[in-house]
Amino acid sequence: MRLTLPRFLQLAVTLLTAAFLIVPAIQSIVAGLTVNYFRGLSSGLTLRWVGEVWRLYADSILLSMGLAVACLGVTLVIGVPAAYALAKNPGRLSRILEEFISLPLAVPGLALALALLQLYGSMTGFRTSWTFILVGHVLYTLPFMVRSVLAVLMAMDLKSLEESAATLGASAATRFRTIVVPNAMPGILAGALTVVTLSIGEFNLTWMLHTPYLKTLPVGLADSYASMRLEIASAYTLVFFVMIVPLLMAMQWATDRAQRISR
Amino acid sequence: MANRTFIGLCLLPLAVFSLAFLALPLVRLVMASGEGTEGWGIYLQILQTPRYLQTLLQTVLVSLAVSVAALAISTTAGLFLARNRFPGRGALLSILTLPLAFPGVVVGFLIILLGGRQGLFNMLLPGHVVFAYSLLGLFLGYLYFSIPRVLLTVMAATEKLDPALEEAARTLGASPYRVVFDVILPGLAPSLVAAGAIAFATAMGAFGTAFTLATDIDVLPMVIYTEFTLSANIAMASALSVLLGLATWVLLLLARSFAGATVAAGG
Amino acid sequence: MTLTIRNASKTYPDGTRALLPTDLTVGQGEILSLLGPSGCGKTTLLRIIAGLETPDAGTEVRFDDEDVTRLAVERRNVGMVFQSYALFPNMSVRANIGYGLKVRKVPRAEREQRVDEVLALCRLGDYAERAVTALSGGQRQRVALARAMAPRPRILLLDEPLSALDAALRDSLRDELAAMLRQFRITAVFVTHDQAEALAIADRIAVMSQGRMQQVGPPEELYRTPVSSFVARFIGNAMPLPGSIVDGRLVLPGGHLPLPAGTSGTEVFVRAEDVHLDDAGPLAGTVETVAFSGGHYRIGIAGITGETLFATHPGRQAPRPGDSVRLRIDAGDLLVLPQDRS
Numbered sequence: 126m127r128l129t130l131p132r133f134l135q136l137a138v139t140l141l142t143a144a145f146l147i148v149p150a151i152q153s154i155v156a157g158l159t160v161n162y163f164r165g166l167s168s169g170l171t172l173r174w175v176g177e178v179w180r181l182y183a184d185s186i187l188l189s190m191g192l193a194v195a196c197l198g199v200t201l202v203i204g205v206p207a208a209y210a211l212a213k214n215p216g217r218l219s220r221i222l223e224e225f226i227s228l229p230l231a232v233p234g235l236a237l238a239l240a241l242l243q244l245y246g247s248m249t250g251f252r253t254s255w256t257f258i259l260v261g262h263v264l265y266t267l268p269f270m271v272r273s274v275l276a277v278l279m280a281m282d283l284k285s286l287e288e289s290a291a292t293l294g295a296s297a298a299t300r301f302r303t304i305v306v307p308n309a310m311p312g313i314l315a316g317a318l319t320v321v322t323l324s325i326g327e328f329n330l331t332w333m334l335h336t337p338y339l340k341t342l343p344v345g346l347a348d349s350y351a352s353m354r355l356e357i358a359s360a361y362t363l364v365f366f367v368m369i370v371p372l373l374m375a376m377q378w379a380t381d382r383a384q385r386i387s388r
Numbered sequence: 389m390a391n392r393t394f395i396g397l398c399l400l401p402l403a404v405f406s407l408a409f410l411a412l413p414l415v416r417l418v419m420a421s422g423e424g425t426e427g428w429g430i431y432l433q434i435l436q437t438p439r440y441l442q443t444l445l446q447t448v449l450v451s452l453a454v455s456v457a458a459l460a461i462s463t464t465a466g467l468f469l470a471r472n473r474f475p476g477r478g479a480l481l482s483i484l485t486l487p488l489a490f491p492g493v494v495v496g497f498l499i500i501l502l503g504g505r506q507g508l509f510n511m512l513l514p515g516h517v518v519f520a521y522s523l524l525g526l527f528l529g530y531l532y533f534s535i536p537r538v539l540l541t542v543m544a545a546t547e548k549l550d551p552a553l554e555e556a557a558r559t560l561g562a563s564p565y566r567v568v569f570d571v572i573l574p575g576l577a578p579s580l581v582a583a584g585a586i587a588f589a590t591a592m593g594a595f596g597t598a599f600t601l602a603t604d605i606d607v608l609p610m611v612i613y614t615e616f617t618l619s620a621n622i623a624m625a626s627a628l629s630v631l632l633g634l635a636t637w638v639l640l641l642l643a644r645s646f647a648g649a650t651v652a653a654g655g
Numbered sequence: 656m657t658l659t660i661r662n663a664s665k666t667y668p669d670g671t672r673a674l675l676p677t678d679l680t681v682g683q684g685e686i687l688s689l690l691g692p693s694g695c696g697k698t699t700l701l702r703i704i705a706g707l708e709t710p711d712a713g714t715e716v717r718f719d720d721e722d723v724t725r726l727a728v729e730r731r732n733v734g735m736v737f738q739s740y741a742l743f744p745n746m747s748v749r750a751n752i753g754y755g756l757k758v759r760k761v762p763r764a765e766r767e768q769r770v771d772e773v774l775a776l777c778r779l780g781d782y783a784e785r786a787v788t789a790l791s792g793g794q795r796q797r798v799a800l801a802r803a804m805a806p807r808p809r810i811l812l813l814d815e816p817l818s819a820l821d822a823a824l825r826d827s828l829r830d831e832l833a834a835m836l837r838q839f840r841i842t843a844v845f846v847t848h849d850q851a852e853a854l855a856i857a858d859r860i861a862v863m864s865q866g867r868m869q870q871v872g873p874p875e876e877l878y879r880t881p882v883s884s885f886v887a888r889f890i891g892n893a894m895p896l897p898g899s900i901v902d903g904r905l906v907l908p909g910g911h912l913p914l915p916a917g918t919s920g921t922e923v924f925v926r927a928e929d930v931h932l933d934d935a936g937p938l939a940g941t942v943e944t945v946a947f948s949g950g951h952y953r954i955g956i957a958g959i960t961g962e963t964l965f966a967t968h969p970g971r972q973a974p975r976p977g978d979s980v981r982l983r984i985d986a987g988d989l990l991v992l993p994q995d996r997s
């Protein structure tokens with residue numbers, strides 16, 4: 126690579142941007158591991174703050190994990206068959222339905238949360254249970270699952286595959302189980318990783334839907350940012366990074382793979 | 389016939405879920421906006437109240453600035469990364485795309501670490517350099533989560549551009565600069581529009597960042613939040629939500645009909 | 656313009672030696688076809704001429720007396736027709752054709768006039784204002800040619816310009832393209848892997864295989880006197896006659912054939928049109944397959960060589976599978992070639 130002037134400028138912009146994104150992340154990692162952030166690294170490294178985070182917020186972290194798994198289960202059960210049905214009938218109605226369930230991608234979470242609160246806020250049992258938050262998460266992540274699976278289904282020759290299975294005697298349900306789902310696997314995997322990643326990081330809806338006894342990881346984060354010392358807030362952010370970064374990398378890998386297959 | 393039943397069954401869970409938790413709540417939201425003392429006149433009231441109007445204007449301006457900046461930065465970096473191979477490229481790419489799913493709250497905290505009272509700039513530079521709680525802090529926060537999204541869109545679009553188009557332009561005598569303006573940017577235009585619209589819509593609805601920065605800048609989601617929780621003005625919170633949701637939805641719809649690509653906001 | 660290439664070679668960064676050191680000269684106004692199987696390095700050589708690929712050190716590319724080896728592509732003044740045509744989708748037909756003149760800052764009036772000329776020459780006048788996405792395959796191909804020609808390039812380079820078309824259209828456009836290229840009187844290099852295309856369009860053909868130039872010459876010469884078995888097989892589908900050579904005669908399972916006098920090669924080939932059914936012929940075999948293809952029959956015969964030997968039979972009647980037949984091959988039609996290096 127020869128470094129001409131335009132190349133150099135592009136490289137400078139790229140490096141500056143990367144610095145802007147990575148420097149504060151590194152700061153928070155360092156702050157979460159130093160004894161006293163204001164005295165700097167010379168004060169020594171410690172896992173004390175991480176331990177503190179676990180003592181204070183273990184419930185939030187576990188709740189978020191549980192919610193993510195539940196959310197994945199629900200989006201799989203609702204999303205995969207729905208994507209199949211949409212792929213089988215690529216008409217106007219399907220387009221409108223797809224558009225409609227994708228509304229949560231366009232409409233801000235705050236507005237959706239307000240809508241849910243006003244309809245279901247008075248059902249106290251539901252309102253105060255973790256399933257209320259789950260509904261919000263499913264609402265937000267479902268379109269990702271449906272689209273991811275739909276893209277893979279549309280790219281393959283679903284019709285011929287199914288017709289040949291049918292001539293061999295497979296019923297509709299058998300075809301779905303043995304032909305559709307295995308072939309849609311790359312899309313399902315990419316969708317699943319996206320759902321889990323987004324569910325763990327979801328804040329906008331959750332902040333409005335949560336109760337004082339049900340705080341998810343990001344809600345706990347907001348809480349720590351507002352009320353804890355910087356080292357604890359940083360250590361908590363570090364814990365979040367440790368959970369989310371591998372998920373994100375897996376998600377990008379799976380999405381790339383699914384897209385390569387769709388092409 | 390059994391076939392159609394099966395497909396109907398496949399759609400049933402989705403239909404039930406989105407009716408109960410999407411369609412009906414949204415209807416309820418719209419209804420609630422008209423149940424205040426002004427009735428449906430509340431929408432007129434929004435347009436006549438300077439505080440709301442100014443909030444609206446401020447939100448649009450910040451979002452617009454963020455989209456333009458994110459487009460300029462991400463297109464430059466994206467083209468560079470898509471067209472050059474060098475050691476460290478993979479690491480750079482990871483750094484630029486990993487913040488993709490950082491929630492707004494975390495981004496807000498990272499901006500505080502950079503420009504807050506105890507932030508990097510304030511510690512390293514002489515004088516009192518604090519920008520996290522100002523308009524600049526909000527702008528940087530929104531920029532932080534917009535860059536990865538736009539970058540990924542630009543790079544995906546760049547890889548789909550036919551390299552023969554650029555070569556054809558060059559055999560016809562076009563300089564590398566002309567190739568950028570005559571071939572590459574027109575080829576990327578639909579994706580740039582789509583990515584810009586996503587960045588804009590996301591910034592319009594972003595809540596976590598503003599919340600964490602506890603900024604004194606009024607942006608629409610913060611106003612909705614305070615109307616709802618502090619003033620308990622449910623009708624106004626609902627009306628503002630309806631406006632915000634409608635605006636972002638229509639915008640993304642327009643962008644998509646122009647770009648023909650799938651557009652998704654989020655976060 | 657005369658194109659002279661000396662010692663051109665290309666090694667890709669991954670180590671692929673796509674082109675081994677090659678010399679080639681294309682005369683003023685000559686149409687040269689680069690012919691060879693997929694992956695033999697035709698496109699690589701063409702892109703080196705265009706300046707789109709940096710060749711290995713030691714390569715020299717000359718346009719007349721000018722050494723252009725290190726000249727950037729946009730300053731070489733070449734016209735290139737891409738395999739996919741690469742028409743700019745954001746521009747109309749007219750804007751595509753005028754693009755090369757526009758970047759050279761040709762004044763508007765002159766530009767329009769030259770675009771109109773080329774439009775007329777390529778019979779595109781009716782489509783000038785159309786979007787390039789609203790054209791048929793054949794029209795796109797003409798726009799690509801017109802765009803390459805409008806700036807009056809020194810050399811025209813075409814990379815499989817017909818391969819994006821379907822078979823029927825390809826045949827009819829082949830002769831049209833040949834006529835248009837002659838009309839332009841421009842030095843042209845034309846890549847193809849289809850021998851019929853090369854034979855129909857080119858003044859001279861350069862046959863390539865595995866990054867190496869095998870033979871360069873007029874179509875008739877390549878057909879009649881191939882220098883290697885690769886060329887013989889590739890042009891006109893010559894069939895091998897594997898047998899031992901004893902006293903100037905070729906000994907085959909189906910009989911003996913006299914070889915032409917004074918040959919030194921070791922491998923013998925023949926083409927199907929030179930194999931004749933003849934009751935007095937020296938070779939005996941059994942008919943295996945008979946296929947009617949309009950003007951003639953193509954008859955597959957077993958027992959002459961180890962494999963099936965094909966004969967083109969022009970008569971109105973053909974033998975049936977299972978019939979015993981006798982064959983004649985004239986000594987002058989046998990191609991006796993040295994063993995290929997492999």
Ligand SMILES: Nc1ncnc2c1ncn2[C@@H]1O[C@H](COP(=O)(O)OP(=O)(O)OP(=O)(O)O)[C@@H](O)[C@H]1O
Binds near residue numbers: 667668672694700
């Ligand atoms: N960018 C590249 N990097 C590495 N190897 C390459 C590259 N481009 C081409 N090659 C290799 O170089 C060889 C010659 O390629 P080239 O494209 O010149 O073949 P071709 O004769 O044009 O074939 P075709 O008829 O299929 O177009 C091939 O083996 C190909 O795989």
Ligand SMILES: [Mg+2]
Binds near residue numbers: 697698699814
């Ligand atoms: Mg080629």
